[in-house]
Amino acid sequence: MTWGPDNVRKWSTLALLAIMGTALTAATDPGFVAMISQKGLDFACQQGVVELQKELQAISVPDFSGVFKIKHLGKGSYEFYSMAVDGFHIPNPEIEMLPSDGLRLSIKDASIKINGRWTSRKNFLKASGNFDLRIQGVSISADLMLGSDSSGHITTICSNCDSHIDSVRIKISGSMLGWLIQLFHRKIETSLKNIIYKKICKIVRNSVSSKLQPYLKTLPVVYRVDDVTSIDYRLVAPLTTTNQFLEGQLKGEFFWRGHQGPLPIHPPVMRFVPNSDYMVCMGISDYFFNTAVFAYQxxxxxxxxxxxxxxxxxxxxxxxxxxxxxxxxxxxxxxxxxxxxxxxxxxxxxxxxxxxxxxxxxxxxxxxxxxxxxxxxxxxxxxxxxxxxxxxxxxxxxxxxxxxxxxxxxxxxxxxxxxxxxxxxxxxxxxxxxxxxxxxxxxxxxxxxxxxxxxxxxxxxxxxxxxxxxxxxxxxxxxxxxxxxx
The missing domain is CATH 3.15.20.10 (Bactericidal permeability-increasing protein; domain 2)
Structure with missing residues (x-):
């Protein structure tokens, strides 16, 4: 029968949906089971990548300069400066469950557009203008490992990150002498490619450690219900994964805040086949309800x-x-x-x-x-x-x-x-x-x-x-x- 954000919040949804709890306890049977389907992870992935895209668009590209040598013309110098990312397009992000206790975020065929200014000098000649840089075929693979600390809060680290760039193309404008830059564009493109390549995973790791992890620490493992009771939603077993679901077995126990001790009742065994058409499936045992009665009594x-x-x-x-x-x-x-x-x-x-x-x-x-x-x-x-x-x-x-x-x-x-x-x-x-x-x-x-x-x-x-x-x-x-x- 059927009855009837901030930036950090969206980015953190990726891990929050996956864990549904925190520290391990000595209990063996859960009072509450939470299962996240691939559909749910895809929803979290879309929200998280929106914020990751904003982080990547804020990449700071340092100025760089160099010298060139052209036969019969001799040596000259060039400088690229005031560079800014004008767009970081992420078309089809994907997330999958790792066979242990984590998630893998995969981004393919992303593209970056960078614009800025250039200057070239050869003896008494000086040329300057604008440039557009197109970086195509950007791929990112990042592993997020989930766990818990001694206080029972969720922990997440970026345990591995790889990135790759297929091609870089530069377009020079603003001066009739721009052809000088075009003569050694491969060197410039390679330099910019290396700069962006090194920064991508650094930004991903920093986003996880400086924004996602502190936000996860604000999520309580014990929910206050009212002035009398709270609910313990800690994990009673490590997270498990299948091809379609990530499962968290939670304690799911009410307790009177004036006293928390062993209860004369025990959780029943719950067996069910989750529906992958929904984002989440939650098994709520009669233990959950009966501990509420016991706590209030x-x-x-x-x-x-x-x-x-x-x-x-x-x-x-x-x-x-x-x-x-x-x-x-x-x-x-x-x-x-x-x-x-x-x-x-x-x-x-x-x-x-x-x-x-x-x-x-x-x-x-x-x-x-x-x-x-x-x-x-x-x-x-x-x-x-x-x-x-x-x-x-x-x-x-x-x-x-x-x-x-x-x-x-x-x-x-x-x-x-x-x-x-x-x-x-x-x-x-x-x-x-x-x-x-x-x-x-x-x-x-x-x-x-x-x-x-x-x-x-x-x-x-x-x-x-x-x-x-x-x-x-x-x-x-x-x-x-x-x-x-x-």
């Missing part, structure tokens, strides 16, 4: 306290001791017309299951009731729990920009059971309407408000989904998507 966030002012429906009932007299007359008699407070919490982590039919779980709630005395102290009354296997809920998942969003829905009424009472047993059915109303109108909207804000997915800055499709499988959710720049 462990932090004490999954609690809602409700009192009399917040609960009333057209005068049908008020949350006070007068309302309880029907089934707890002792309470109403001992604490007449006093407020009642309800603490709704999740006593233990709820396990969410992903199956081909969708995402579902059996919610676990505990409702504790207290009398609120005039001095604000609380007197415990009773504890209600949910009847197991009698209530189910579902989670609908969507993507918005670069975040995973959702909406929770209850599939049936909450059925309750009395777990403890300080004032004797009573029929729980009397309270089920009230609790179901509170959950549907107060608790569930608060949960969905948080789910609509979403949780960040491991995408680089400046990238968003353009088209995406979700498929539920056994124990994981598959997201297939294309990307676009923002």
């Amino acid at each position: 462990e932090s004490g966030t999954l609690k809602i306290t409700l009192g009399d002012p917040s609960v009333s429906v057209d005068g049908r009932f008020q949350l006070n001791t007068d309302f309880l007299k029907t089934f707890l007359p002792k309470v109403a008699k001992k604490f007449p017309s006093m407020g009642v407070q309800l603490l709704i919490s999740v006593p233990s982590s709820t396990h969410l299951s992903i199956r081909p039919s969708g995402l579902s779980f059996n919610p676990k709630l505990e409702i504790q009731a207290f009398v609120v005395l005039p001095n604000a102290s609380l007197v415990p009354l009773f504890v209600l729990g949910m009847v197991r296997r009698k209530t189910n809920a579902s989670l609908e998942v969507d993507a918005k920009e670069n975040r995973l969003v959702g909406e929770m829905k209850l599939g049936s009424r909450l059925l309750l059971e009395l777990k403890e009472s300080k004032f004797g047993p009573f029929k729980v059915e009397y309270l089920e309407d009230v609790i179901n109303y509170i959950v549907s109108t107060l608790v569930l909207p608060k949960i969905n408000e948080r789910l609509r804000r979403g949780f960040p997915l491991p995408l680089p800055a400046g990238i968003q989904f353009s088209d995406f499709t979700f498929y539920p499988y056994q124990n994981f959710l598959l997201l297939e998507a294309d990307l676009h720049l923002i």
Whole structure:
């Protein structure tokens, strides 16, 4: 089912899309798998080469001079100066996956246009003018090796760079004596060819080390979700490549920022065949979702306290001791017309299951009731729990920009059971309407408000989904998507 820049950013997309995470950990199974197709790498390549082209167009060509000797005319001198690159055309850049942990950028049939001024002297004769230099058949091959440092940040180096120039042609204008320069054009063309040749790979390497690498260090390996939780997207295994995909196995684990330790749950095995028609494919396991529940439960966030002012429906009932007299007359008699407070919490982590039919779980709630005395102290009354296997809920998942969003829905009424009472047993059915109303109108909207804000997915800055499709499988959710720049 289908639901619905700066310069450095574009250039860095090339490596950012390829890694989707950073440092290695001791875990063996991922909670999150990110796969980049050749289509995705081609998209990154186009964006990166746009910025590399700007770097190459800024090549600084130094002035150079020399002497010439012509039979019967003797010696003279020449100088070329004020040279500037007027264009660096890159027609068809390509990127491919290396069999280890890197990428190879290949540029063929590029061309460079350089213009400038020239001067020639022979005895008392002096000539000057303009020139145009055409450099054809420029090829560049650069290997980008990806890794991580001790702090867990992405590292990338240009491990190898080669360039080649097929031909250089110079055109002299501006003086009738320009033919003098043409007589030794091969020497001039060779000199300029050597200058450009040496600078190309130097610029490529410098662009990687001085711009791309510092930018990669700004990408966090841990994404802050809110004031309570973060998501750990570190790699749990080295990157692997095939002919069509680059795969990163990520930890994909929520954790409470007040404590991060071993969890009582483990990631399932995810097996799927990625679709090369999309730029990225992401396998999101039920471990990812269940660690979120565990983190919020462990932090004490999954609690809602409700009192009399917040609960009333057209005068049908008020949350006070007068309302309880029907089934707890002792309470109403001992604490007449006093407020009642309800603490709704999740006593233990709820396990969410992903199956081909969708995402579902059996919610676990505990409702504790207290009398609120005039001095604000609380007197415990009773504890209600949910009847197991009698209530189910579902989670609908969507993507918005670069975040995973959702909406929770209850599939049936909450059925309750009395777990403890300080004032004797009573029929729980009397309270089920009230609790179901509170959950549907107060608790569930608060949960969905948080789910609509979403949780960040491991995408680089400046990238968003353009088209995406979700498929539920056994124990994981598959997201297939294309990307676009923002």
